[in-house]
Amino acid sequence: MKKETSFLKCVVVVVMGLPVLALSIFILPGIAEFFAELNPELDFLQYPFLIGLYVTAIVFFAALYQTLKLLNFIDKNQAFSDLSVKALKMIKYCAIIISAFYVVFIPLIYLMAEADDAPGMILIGMVIIFGSMVIAVFAAVLQKLLKNAIEIKSENDLTV
Incomplete structure (x- = not known):
């Protein structure tokens, strides 16, 4: 195993995965309950x-799993393979799904921020949306570059 990978x-796994897991277990239920208390007329939206x-946490962990698979392919010198392209494609889809869910959640986040007078919550939601979109675009660019590199490699293999 290479040191870098x-x-x-x-x-x-540790720096990205464990905080999201802890957030999902310990903090998210409290946030949903807090939202229901702030907006009693919208408490039916709590669940x-x-x-x-x-769902967004599960999609995040799916993207982390695909990232680990991609790093394993790099370790095995299979970085220029269709499996790597497929992993990048899944990472791109996961990032798009996370962005889409948070776009849907922005009105709820706005209501929660309005009731609690905390405009930073909207900013956090926007950072998640734009961060996920940056990851999706980056994965799409890498996917396209990797496809082109695989095509060039296969053409070179045929000429030799």
């Missing part, structure tokens, strides 16, 4: 909001 794997947040 093992470090990345550790960073991906759909919570389910939506859990």
Whole structure:
């Protein structure tokens, strides 16, 4: 195992995965309950909001899994393969799904921020949306570059 990829794997799993897992277990139910208390007329949205947040967490972990698969392909010198392209495609789709869910959640986040007088919540939602879109665009660019590199490699293999 290469040092660089093992470090990345550790960073991906520990630094990115564990805080999201802790947030999902300990903080998200409190946020949904807080939202229901702030807006009693919208308390029926507490559980759909919570389910939506859990769905985005599951999609996030799916993207992390695809990232780990991609790092394993790099370790095995299979970076220029269709499996890597497929992993990048899944990462792109996961990022798009997360952005789409948060676009749907922005009105609820606005209501919560309005009731609590905390405009920073809207900013956090926008950062998640735009961050996920940046990841989706970056994964799409890498996917296209990798496809082109694989095509060039296969053409070179045929000429030799």
